[in-house]
Amino acid sequence: KNEVEQSPQNLTAQEGEFITINCSYSVGISALHWLQQHPGGGIVSLFMLSSGKKKHGRLIATINIQEKHSSLHITASHPRDSAVYICAPLSGGSNYKLTFGKGTLLTVNP
Amino acid sequence: GAGVSQTPSNKVTEKGKYVELRCDPISGHTALYWYRQSLGQGPEFLIYFQGTGAADDSGLPNDRFFAVRPEGSVSTLKIQRTERGDSAVYLCASSAGTGYGYTFGSGTRLTVV
Numbered sequence: 290k291n292e293v294e295q296s297p298q299n300l301t302a303q304e305g306e307f308i309t310i311n312c313s314y315s316v317g318i319s320a321l322h323w324l325q326q327h328p329g330g331g332i333v334s335l336f337m338l339s340s341g342k343k344k345h346g347r348l349i350a351t352i353n354i355q356e357k358h359s360s361l362h363i364t365a366s367h368p369r370d371s372a373v374y375i376c377a378p379l380s381g382g383s384n385y386k387l388t389f390g391k392g393t394l395l396t397v398n399p
Numbered sequence: 400g401a402g403v404s405q406t407p408s409n410k411v412t413e414k415g416k417y418v419e420l421r422c423d424p425i426s427g428h429t430a431l432y433w434y435r436q437s438l439g440q441g442p443e444f445l446i447y448f449q450g451t452g453a454a455d456d457s458g459l460p461n462d463r464f465f466a467v468r469p470e471g472s473v474s475t476l477k478i479q480r481t482e483r484g485d486s487a488v489y490l491c492a493s494s495a496g497t498g499y500g501y502t503f504g505s506g507t508r509l510t511v512v
Contacts, residue, residue: 319498322500332506334501384498392441
């Protein structure tokens with residue numbers, strides 16, 4: 290069983306819709322990264338969080354350490370948000386090694 | 400530099416050859432990480448440097464893989480006797496230390512033919 294489960298695997302939305310991507314993990318962690326990867330592009334770190342909520346522009350990330358669950362929300366989605374979004378917790382017992390989810394492919398249509 | 404730079408961006412090599420992949424991290428970042436991303440998979444951890452030393456090399460798949468960071472800045476990932484299964488995107492990332500956010504490079508796409 291993969292230690293990190295993301296849902297949905299694929300998501301298609303219309304421009305302007307509110308997007309939610311979920312991440313569940315099975316091991317204890319100290320923090321979690323949300324990453325973005327455009328097709329053929331590099332990986333960009335969006336957030337690193339260990340508790341509560343963080344907001345950056347139209348992106349919001351939340352985490353519940355006790356429930357081993359995190360969510361990434363995109364408000365007022367735009368076609369340029371189309372990318373793979375990856376949840377990557379810091380592996381249990383490590384404060385540096387990321388375990389990557391398989392990613393959620395988001396397509397936002399105009 | 401402004402970001403993490405990886406060179407070359409693409410490398411095609413013949414089976415059995417030796418290759419070197421270079422990573423130039425953000426200036427001042429003490430922590431450097433190598434990951435490998437095979438087609439359709441998420442990246443997998445290879446090695447972590449803190450300064451000049453490899454603090455954790457448990458992800459290196461076998462002794463054909465070796466990485467160095469002699470001056471605590473630029474790192475080189477070396478692969479001997481390449482095999483077709485080594486084909487992947489090799490990602491480098493750096494951070495100001497553990498517990499800080501990562502900055503990723505654009506990766507080196509290695510193809511072994």
